[in-house]
Amino acid sequence: MSVPGVPRPLRVLAGGMHVVAGVLLLVIAVLTVADVLSRTLRDTSILGTAEISAQLLVAVAFLGLASAELHGRHVTVGLLTDRLGRRGSAVAAGIRTVVLVLVGAVLLWGLMQVLLSSVDRGETTNGILRLATWPAKTTLLLSFALFFVVAIGRSVAEWKVTR
Numbered sequence: 001m002s003v004p005g006v007p008r009p010l011r012v013l014a015g016g017m018h019v020v021a022g023v024l025l026l027v028i029a030v031l032t033v034a035d036v037l038s039r040t041l042r043d044t045s046i047l048g049t050a051e052i053s054a055q056l057l058v059a060v061a062f063l064g065l066a067s068a069e070l071h072g073r074h075v076t077v078g079l080l081t082d083r084l085g086r087r088g089s090a091v092a093a094g095i096r097t098v099v100l101v102l103v104g105a106v107l108l109w110g111l112m113q114v115l116l117s118s119v120d121r122g123e124t125t126n127g128i129l130r131l132a133t134w135p136a137k138t139t140l141l142l143s144f145a146l147f148f149v150v151a152i153g154r155s156v157a158e159w160k161v162t163r
Contacts, residue, residue, distance in 0.1 A: 005157025
């Protein structure tokens, strides 16, 4: 499927991240069922289930962002832009592109600072396993970076078509 403004390697990467999110969701489901069965049959929970599930949920929640943007599956409201006409739509697409670049730059810079701080301090979760938080924070950074690249690419392509 050809998506204007988004190169094939980025589409493949977004699709791969989407698949990884699905697999991780399945892992969470299996882990949860195993924990419930363990509590029912052995009267004891599997150590660290909640902690691992929380870390995986972060990944699941954000790995699909770029794919959803790529395929137009985010909620959008076109009440205003649908009525603007060709010139107004071009202006709206241009403004949207600038806003995406600014918000993306600020958010990615902040996420990078949080990730670096987490690594420097050796930050871990508070649970019994004391899992490192940097993998989840890296997932956030990469997911948002790809999302913004895809969103900006689509917005620029829309601007080119409408101007």
